[in-house]
Amino acid sequence: xxxxxxxxxxxxxxxxxxxxxxxxxxxxxxxxxxxxxxxxxxxxxxxxxxxxxxxxxxxxxxxxxxxxxxxxxxxxxxxxxxxxxxxxxxxxxxxxxxxxxxxxxxxxxxxxxxxxxxxxxxxxxxxxxxxxxxxxxxxxxxxxxxxxxxxxxxxxxxxxxxxxxxxxxxxxxxxxxxxxxx
Numbered sequence: 743x744x745x746x747x748x749x750x751x752x753x754x755x756x757x758x759x760x761x762x763x764x765x766x767x768x769x770x771x772x773x774x775x776x777x778x779x780x781x782x783x784x785x786x787x788x789x790x791x792x793x794x795x796x797x798x799x800x801x802x803x804x805x806x807x808x809x810x811x812x813x814x815x816x817x818x819x820x821x822x823x824x825x826x827x828x829x830x831x832x833x834x835x836x837x838x839x840x841x842x843x844x845x846x847x848x849x850x851x852x853x854x855x856x857x858x859x860x861x862x863x864x865x866x867x868x869x870x871x872x873x874x875x876x877x878x879x880x881x882x883x884x885x886x887x888x889x890x891x892x893x894x895x896x897x898x899x900x901x902x903x904x905x906x907x908x909x910x911x912x913x914x915x916x917x918x919x920x921x922x923x924x
Contacts, residue, residue: 743756743757743758743759743770743773743776743777743780744756744757744759745757745780745781748841748843749836749839749841750827750829750836750839750840750841752829752856752858752859753827753841753853753854753855753856753859754780754781754853754854755843755851755852755853755854756777756780756815756851756852756853756854757849757850757851757852758770758771758850758852760850769850771817771850771852772815772875777815777854780854781854781856785813785877786877787815787875787876787877788876788877788878788879789875789876789879789880790873790874790875790876791873791874791876792819792871792872792873792874793871793872794869794870794871795821795823795865795870795871795872796865796868796869796870796906797865797866797867797868797870797902797903798864798865798902798903798904798905798906799864799865799870799905799906799907800862800863800864800865800890800899800905800906800907800911801862801863801908801911802826802860802861802862802863802887802890802911803826803828803860803861803862803887803888803889803890803914804860804861804862804885804886804887805830805858805859805860805861805886805887806857806878806880806881806884806885806886807884807886807921807922807923808884809881809884810878810879810880810881810884811857811858811877811878811884811923812857812876812877812878813854813855813856813857813876813877814854814855814861814874814875814876814877815852815853815854815855815874815875816845816852816853816855816861816863816872816873816874817845817850817851817852817853817872817873817874818845818846818847818870818871818872818873819847819871819872819873820847820869820870820871821846821847821865821866821867821868821869821870821871822844822845822846822847822848822865822866822867822870823844823845823846823863823864823865823866823870823872824842824843824844824863824864824866824899824900825842825843825844825845825853825861825862825863826840826841826842826861826862826863826897827840827841827842827853827855827859827860827861828840828859828860828861828862828888828895828897828917829858829859830858830859830860830888830920830922830923831858831859831922831923831924832922832923832924833923833924834858837922838894838895838917839895840895840896840897842897842898844866845863846866857877857878858923860886860887860888862890864899864900864902864905866900866902886920886921886922887910887911887914887915887920888914888915888916888917888920889911889912889913889914889915889916889917890905890907890911890914891905892916892917894916894917894918895917
């Protein structure tokens with residue numbers, strides 16, 4: 743596994759070693775030891791989540807505060823996404839900054855987003871399936887969101903189609919009004 747810290751160093755792009763031959767390919771999508779080495783510490787995951795989206799669907803920007811903050815390891819099983827992490831830790835020098843990467847079934851890249859970040863993505867293809875591991879269980883009381891297109895954050899979303907949002911994501915608060923980490 744090749745690990746590349748992004749512009750916000752706590753967010754790490756992971757690229758597996760893929761073995762291909764005439765039959766197809768094989769790779770380890772997750773190995774706890776290799777993952778711990780790649781990010782510099784062991785992590786335990788509490789649950790896996792999977793979503794199916796059509797092109798243009800935007801999910802996020804979501805995060806959970808204490809007592810149930812979630813780190814997430816994101817990968818695409820089918821299709822392609824533009825995946826984004828926004829630093830929502832007020833004590834961080836990168837507070838309010840974002841990083842984004844294209845993840846796809848073809849490139850097999852994964853993104854590690856630790857607790858303290860809002861996460862969101864835009865599906866770039868119909869039938870996109872995203873699988874992500876979370877370090878804590880879903881907790882409705884701890885759940886928070888920031889509107890996906892907040893100009894203060896300034897995410898450069900791909901302009902593929904008009905975005906499709908859930909009712910909840912469409913009315914999420916702006917970054918300036920959001921409850922964030924200390």
